[in-house]
Amino acid sequence: MYKPTLDYAQQLDKEDNLAHLRAQFHIPKDAKGNDWLYFTGNSLGLQPKQTQQYIQQELDDWAKYGVEGHFEARNPWMPYHEFLTNSMANIVGAKPLEVVVMNTLTTNLHLLMVSFYQPTKTKYKIVIESDAFPSDRYAVQSQLKFHGFDTEEGLIEWKPREGEELLRIEDLEKIVDEQGDEIALLLIGGVNYYTGQYLDIKRIAEIGHAKNCMVGVDLAHGAGNISPELHDSGVDFAAWCTYKYLNSGPGSLAGLFVHEKHAHNKELPRFAGWWNHNKETRFNMRQPFDVMQGAEGWQLSNPPILSMAAIRASLDMFEEVGMEALRAKSEKLTGYFEYLINQIDTDRIKIITPSNPKERGCQLSIQVKNADKSLHKKLTENNIITDWREPDVIRCAPVPMYNSFEDVYRMVEILKTLL
Known part of the structure; x- marks a missing residue:
């Protein structure tokens, strides 16, 4: 007591x-x-004292090697994002194949919706929680508009009951049961930013998949805070920032998860760039596009190393503690x-x-x-x-x-x- x-x-x-x-x-x-x-x-995690040392190492190697730091630095820049993968996968309960650190949260959500929001004339609606973080709402509204749908008609809100603040899973079940034939995507915040409610994402995935809907999760307030066990949950995709509970610094890079069941599907529509091309032939500049397998196949550009160094400083602490x-x-x-x-x-x-x-x-x-x-x-x-x-x-x-x-x-x- x-x-x-x-x-x-x-x-x-x-x-x-x-x-x-x-x-x-x-x-x-x-x-x-x-x-x-x-x-x-x-909102913003505090700075680990070792962050400065990690960033300074890359500054020193940049001064020492110039462009050769991509291969000669103590932590070579070319594969630097791979240094973060295992630790990040452990934090969110995923396989290394399913995780990559890249871009920022809303950018990642848009890139993922390119692949996993494939509306038809009859199955096009998107479900979010009624008090979703504004950027999620703006993102899905813009996706509806981009595909030619009315945002009022296409957006379904999962709301608390009258006089209550928290969401009930049975209310989502009712929404999907009644409108599932028209719903293409559920995009839910794993931990609601306003109430702090941690939602049952495995149950949400089951509810959505029962009606052939794709299911995505925003873990901005979840990663490093709760243990979402993303692989076992069965959600199709997830994204999160790293500057809150993961202590990586203001505006730092984000994380992305794509479930293993989609890892080898090269036919999924996606935007392409240099960094999701097969790394074995990436520097042969005249090869046709050959997308990488797993979450790395959603990368576009080579990553900012100084931001990744700050993330690595924090993830090393998480790896030590668990x-x-x-x-x-x-x-x-x-x-x-x-x-x-x-x-x-x-x-x-x-x-x-x-x-x-x-x-x-x-x-x-x-x-x-x-x-x-x-x-x-x-x-x-x-x-x-x-x-x-x-x-x-x-x-x-x-x-x-x-x-x-x-x-x-x-x-x-x-x-x-x-x-």
């Missing part, structure tokens, strides 16, 4: 096998040199956070994120009655970094790699005084 005391929080930190990881990150500090209470790993240990701490850390929030004696706040640890990651979305952004501003003035989502939700994500139980305790104590 948890206890609402500082001594108890500090004791949990002493017992935490991952507590040493915090010292491996740069924690922002206030003007007096005190650590911020940083709870926005769901998602199982991170998830175990995350459930305990977020559970303690939830307990402390529920101890606050007020009817002004409630947590809209599921209370079942298996149905959420580390984010808790706190709804504050009769609040506006001024509460978020006051938290910031007290060196607590959260983020605000209209109309009345504060999103807080205690990240197991660098947040402590004491962080959580101190944040809730300050929130009490502000309320």
Whole structure:
């Protein structure tokens, strides 16, 4: 049973096998040199201290070798993306064949929809969750327009029931059961950015495939946070960014998953570029296009090495610790956070994120009655970094790699005084 005391929080930190990881990150500090209470790993993860060293290595090799760094660098640039594949596959529960790091999230979603959104006159609709992140909504609306369909008619929203904040899987089942003959694609956020709800993507894949719909997942708020087991889930494709829970730096490259069942299908429509051409003949410039197998077959261009170096710095940490240990701490850390929030004696706040640890990651979305952004501003003035989502939700994500139980305790104590 948890206890609402500082001594108890500090004791949990002493017992935490991952507590040493915090010292491996740069924690922002206030003007007096005190650590911020940083709870926005769901927006931008903190910088690992080893990131600078990893990037500096590539800068040094660029200075030393010039173009020859593609082959002569300590970590040759030509195959550099391959250095990330196994670690990234482990994080999302995929086979190395199914994963590649490339481009950015929405770009990847569009490239994947070139292949997996193949509408007909009668089967063309796309299902998203009603409160999907705006970029997903914009992406699927533009795909509908591109193919000549009306966005109002072609977009189906999976909505919470009246008076509820969370999605029910049986409501999606009803939508697909009734309209599946007209639905070409389900594109669902694996972890909803607003509520923090972790959806059952394996069940979603089963529901979609039962009606011959393609199923894709946006894991922007999932990768490095939950264990989606993408291969076993059976989803056709997925994409995610790396700058949130994967700590790779602002605007860094994204990840892409294509299920093994599609890996060898060279007839899938796709856009082509130099980097998804067979690597054995890539530099014979006059060969006809020969697409690579697996997720690498969706690449277009040679990757930015400095961004990949930052990703590699973070992935090496994940590889050392493992998602199982991170998830175990995350459930305990977020559970303690939830307990402390529920101890606050007020009817002004409630947590809209599921209370079942298996149905959420580390984010808790706190709804504050009769609040506006001024509460978020006051938290910031007290060196607590959260983020605000209209109309009345504060999103807080205690990240197991660098947040402590004491962080959580101190944040809730300050929130009490502000309320």
